[in-house]
Structures are given as C-alpha cells and as structure tokens.
Amino acid sequence: MDWRISECCIIYHISRIVCLSKVPLYNLLWLLCIPMSTFENNVLPQMEKYLPDYEIYHNLSRIQAHLEDIVSRNPNYFRIDWSYTSRQSQPQLVLRMTNFTDGRSIRVTSETVPNPKLKILLSFGEHAREFLPVESMFYLLQNITSGLSLPEEWPGFKYSRSILSKIDLFVVAMMNPDGRRYVENTGNYCWRGTSTGVDINRNFDWNYGAKGSSSDVNDEEYRGREVFSEPECLVLIDLTTRYKFDAFVSFHSGIRQIYVPFADTYSKKIQRKPENIVKMLELAETVAAASVKKFSYGLAYQLNDYTADGTVFDYMAGKRKIPFSFAIELWGEGDTSKSKCFDLFNPQSYRLQEALQEIHPLYVTLFDYLIHWQEKQIETLSDPSKEAPSLTFGLLLLIAVIICFGFVAVHNRLPTCMRLYPRRRIVSLRSLSSTFSVLRPYKM
Ligand SMILES: *[C@@H]1O[C@H](CO)[C@@H](O)[C@H](O)[C@H]1NC(C)=O
Ligand SMILES: *[C@@H]1O[C@H](CO)[C@@H](O)[C@H](O)[C@H]1NC(C)=O
Ligand SMILES: *[C@@H]1O[C@H](CO)[C@@H](O)[C@H](O)[C@H]1NC(C)=O
C-alpha cells in the first residue's frame, strides 16, 4: 500500500494530473503543486532554489547542435550515429571519438583477443533532471578538440593525440531525450524518468523487479511494466552486442560517489562480487584520489544503505561481462532536507565552470588507468612469461633436476668409501607393481 496515492488526498490527485500533463496552464498551477511535492520520492515539481541559465547550461537543442558542430569540424576524429532514438523519436546522439584514420579502431569479435584500442562506453543523460554530467562530457570533448588545434609540440596537442590513438570512445550523449525535453518544457526539474516516467536505471535485465525499484508510476524509481519496456535501453544493448567493451560508465549526479557493481538486493543478500572486483576497486580508488573534492567509492550495496535493482551498470558487469563497469555520481552533497531538485543535482549556472574543472581530472585518471591496463593486457599476450612467473619457476626446476642427475651420476662412479651414502637395494618396478595390484581397490 502506498500512502502517497491514498484516496483521502483528492487535491493531490487533481494536482498530479495537472502537473504531469503538458498543458501550458501548468505554470499557473505552481502553487497547487508545491504543497504536494512534500510527498517523498515523487517527481512532482518544487519551488526551486535556483534554475539553469540556458545561456550557460546546454538545452536539448543546443546539445545536439554542439555535437554536430564538433563532428563537422573534426571528421577524422568524431562521428555521430543518429540511428538510436527514444520513444518519441528523438535521437540519443551516439558519438564516437577516435583517430579513425589510423586503422586501429577495428571491431574485435573474439573473446580472447584484446581490442587493439581500448574500447570505452560512456552513458550520459539517463536521468532527466541531472544536467551536470552532460556538461562535463562537453568539457571533456572541448579539452580534446581544442588540443588538436594547438601546435604539435604543445602538451595539449600531445594529450589529444594520445587519447585519440589509444582509445575508441563511444558516448551515448543523451540516453533519455524525452525526459530531458519534458523537464525543459514544463519546468519540472524533479522529473527523472522517460516520457512514461520510467527510471531507465531500474529497467535493465539484472535482478529486475525486486524491491530496490518501484511498481508505482509516480515513484522516481518506477521500473516500468516489464524489463526493457523502454525503447531507450536498446542503444546500450545493441552497442554492447556489436562491440566488446573494456569499460562502461553510467554518469549521474547528486553526490560524489563511485559505485562498483553490484547494487541489487539479491547481490547484497549473497554478498556477490563481480569477477574483476580487485581491479575495479583499484581504479575507483585511483579516480577518487584524483579529485579535488572528496569522493567515496566501493561496492554499491556496501556504500549505500538502499539497494537498486535493474541498474545499467550491474547489467553491464553481470550480463555483458564488461571487465570495468561503474556508475559515477559526479557532483552534489547528497539529499539533504533543504535541497529541492535542480540544486540537488546541478550547480548554479555561475559556478558550473568551476565544478567542471574540478571534475575533469576524473576522466583523465580513468582513461590513464585503463590505457595502462590495456597495454599490460597486450604485453602479456605477446610475451606470456610476464604474466606467468610459473614458467620461469619451471625452468629453474628443470635446471635443478639436471644438476641433481649429474651429481648422482658422478657420485655413483666414486669409490664406495668416498660416497655420501652406501648403495641401496633397488626395489624392482615389477615388485612395486605387484604391491599396487594387491592394493588396487575392487571394482566390478
Ligand atoms: C535553447 O537555448 C537557446 C539559447 O541558448 C535558445 O535560442 C533556444 O530557443 C533554446 N531552445 C529551446 C528548444 O528551448
Ligand atoms: C591520426 O592517424 C594518422 C595516421 O596514422 C596520423 O597521420 C595522424 O597524425 C593522427 N592524428 C593525430 C591527431 O594523432
Ligand atoms: C586536456 O587535459 C589534459 C589533462 O588534464 C591536459 O594535459 C591538456 O593540456 C588539456 N588540453 C587542453 C587543450 O587544455
């Protein structure tokens, strides 16, 4: 029973219908909606502390235009795929960034062959009201593209060249364009879901439907009618079917935390850990340490007192077996009693640039760690002795055995008085085998 939609509150029902419909009249009904928004966990609008300045924050149409501009200026390094769309047919803007002209961004189909270039998949904009992660993506792209226009000997150019030659980066720039459009059109900065109110990050096929999600369409953690009910999920399913990714990150905001899988209720119960847990924690620790602001990190079900079922990053680790899978919340102080919606997830416009500068080292460190990991993978495959010290050990053992044999051979030729031990009677193999035949257990 959900007390939030109990029959007693007729005004709540009315305001809900009005708030959630897209009629322009909506704006006049602010006052009606505000008292209702004290209901916990809903996605009704609130009287915000501050709102985004769209001269600074990108709105949806500027997100698209900016990406198109980057691609058209740098055709050798950026491509955009328009084929993935939302329920309302808006593009999800899949950007791919690498040096396409060096011929190394090929597709690897074998499980055992490493990608010649590190393949990373980043997902932005799952939650409509979290504007900040998309802004940090633009900051990253700006860093790479502006490096390209510098003289070749400058560190900025060298950095961009190195990233483009070592990484094949896939970016889903806007997972949930319908939700984002809804936020912009209605001014409801509490909206998190898709056009049907589904939380994409509870709609994936990993412990789907359990209690770390909601069946209530008004709840911010509404999981949808069935697993993968949202067409927006398809882009991530499809990309991870077509390519073998080394790493996946789903970006969010609201607090500063790096989550390692798993987050789901069942994993918490059985204390399940992903295969690559040691490396994942090491990466999380490294990335957290690179930040100016304090980040916490760890297994999601240990870090949080709540569990989350059907999340994207659990699915990528558990079902897709991507060796590195994270959810990273880039900004915020967590949900305090004083926070409304926009301010809970996004800095004030005039402080955006400063926040993005602080966040940038996280990407740099993430890439850096993964590049080294990848180089080691390739190294150990071309020179297996590095990975397997047991081989070196085996060689030493062989030498020791040869020396022993030599010693015994020489020793047996010495006169008896000079030997370390007298010659013993040698048990013949035949007598041994007859001993064993007696002991051999009876089998029918
Ligand atoms: C997006 O913002 C720009 C200005 O930054 C504005 O010109 C444009 O009309 C906005 N688009 C929408 C759909 O609101
Ligand atoms: C991309 O690769 C091509 C071919 O190897 C090379 O000539 C070019 O300098 C590379 N671009 C950058 C920015 O490194
Ligand atoms: C991009 O970021 C890297 C890493 O922080 C830095 O070394 C490089 O100079 C930056 N490039 C530009 C053009 O600012």
Ligand SMILES: [Zn+2]
């Ligand atoms: Zn989120």
